[in-house]
Amino acid sequence: MSTGPGFRWAGPPIPVIGLGADGWPGLAETSRAALRECAVLLGSDRQLALLPDEVTAHRQAWPSPLLPALPGLLAERDGTRLGVLASGDPMFYGIGTTLARLLGPESLRVLPQPSSASLACARLGWSLPEVSIVSVVGRPLPRLLPELTEGRRVLVLSADAGTPGRVVELLRDNGFGPSQVTVLEQLGGPAERVVSGTAADWREPPGDPLNIVAVAVAGQPGRLRLTRLPGLPDAAYGGDGQLTKSEIRALTLAALAPGPGETLWDIGGGSGSIAIEWCRTHPFCRAVTFETLDRRRDQISGNARALGVPEIDIRGEAIAEITAGTVPGSPDAIFLGGGLTTPGLFDRCWSRLPGGGRLVANAVTAESEALLVSWAGAHGGTLRRFQVYRGEPLGRFTTWRPQLPVTQWSVVKTPSAQLGDVRET
Incomplete structure (x- = not known):
């Protein structure tokens, strides 16, 4: 038997029990009773060791890596009185969300404890709804970067004892040395410990691996201001200059209209700016960018890491990748920023775009512009033309320097x- 669509858990609802650093003494009687009734308990070695002998269930530690093994593990235990241990709130970056996705919420009985974020905010006097939360458990640390704006409060869910030091290094390297950093270890347990300092002066050695890092963000004067809004300064990007300029980038992202959890296909990645700023709008946004040149794929990768969205999927030539079916899923939006005159490119992209999906294309040559007019005639939509001027020095004066019209x-x-019947030439 295997989990997946159509799989139904045959046993009683699985208690998924949140456990704090205080272990058994911190559990409500409802959670204790549920644990006593289990025949098999799954959890980490640390969690299982916190239970007393009166819990007689067979204890099995999670395999590593967990996610690939989980469906088979559940199938083997189907029909048994199975229980699962989690840290704090199982539905807060925890195993509960994975189990709900695999088995359905009706197969679970979730008994949460306060999450590490709730406990941290309680200690710091922070309002939880106003705090940004970033998990770096199995996720790259640069994901923290888009959250770093002056005055923001951020909680980082640590992967291990070394995470606080890496957070501090990231803050220093990106102009946020004045930020106040607080490391909260073993929250709610007898070994709870809290240390604070500024990132610039941080000298604390690694401590307990069970920790959360709180950052009150403060930037150095004169640093480049980078927010989640599209239209980042051109200076934020490295590369060979193949870059959609900031004004056009903002207008293009507005037309693409990213929503949380949506996926973009960016055709002709260049420096990766459109895909990067799509992903920066929300932590759950995803992008696949297609670029034929190796050196530009490298610069997209570098820019994506530097701007906090390192998980962008970087591919090669678009027609080959799309035709081969190597790109999973369907895009919610497609941006055609390069290769508009490539025969068959538009047709391939249009065929993969689902109903309700958005397509935006930018042209700077007469030949590409003619194609946009033809496609608009066949498929509808809106045509716009932008002309941007930037003020630049001219001797002792200032003149307006035109950018290429788009x-x-x-x-x-x-x-x-x-x-439609329109084909590229």
């Missing part, structure tokens, strides 16, 4: 839309 076509694909 023609933009944006369209929402109707559910019944089919490929």
